[in-house]
Amino acid sequence: NAGVTQTPKFQVLKTGQSMTLQCAQDMNHNSMYWYRQDPGMGLRLIYYSASEGTTDKGEVPNGYNVSRLNKREFSLRLESAAPSQTSVYFCASSPSGTDNQPQHFGDGTRLSIL
């Protein structure tokens, strides 16, 4: 009954370092999403994957890349971390993007860039 699992839960990086945030879902969902949450700004979509093999930019894609590794896994990569990328990152999934079902969220990765 895991749902959406994100690793790591916490990470501190130095400016310029790179890292990959991992996300996996076990609900056989087709669509997956990456959001960032900043105080007073709600959740903003970084990238999404409508189905296995496809990825598209969201509202705030600059500085990030993604990979839909298979149907279960969707990773987010920061190639050269910047302090402005300090945030809480959430992965979500849904059965598809065209139905009326809610998205299911992981518990987030709290990322600090020094």
Added chain:
Amino acid sequence: AQSVAQPEDQVNVAEGNPLTVKCTYSVSGNPYLFWYVQYPNRGLQFLLKYITGDNLVKGSYGFEAEFNKSQTSFHLKKPSALVSDSALYFCAVRDGGSWGKLQFGAGTQVVVTP
């Protein structure tokens, strides 16, 4: 374009009193509306949704929401608040006629005092 406004950063209510969290939206097509709740250091949890039909929607934990098309609002309500309802609440909307990118409001912090 779609947008969501949650006009109150924080709502304070005494335990046992009614709780209302306000949300207004803008979308070009038919709105699919969602409420989520976030507890500290956790991901977002789905509470309820409006897709079509009855304007009063019932959800988890005794919450309900009223869809008002003329006022483009979708306010979340609970008749009798509990201390355990203290959390961050997000309203989200997407255009039902297009692929499912959600637009989130900035969130409303609910504080229920004993």
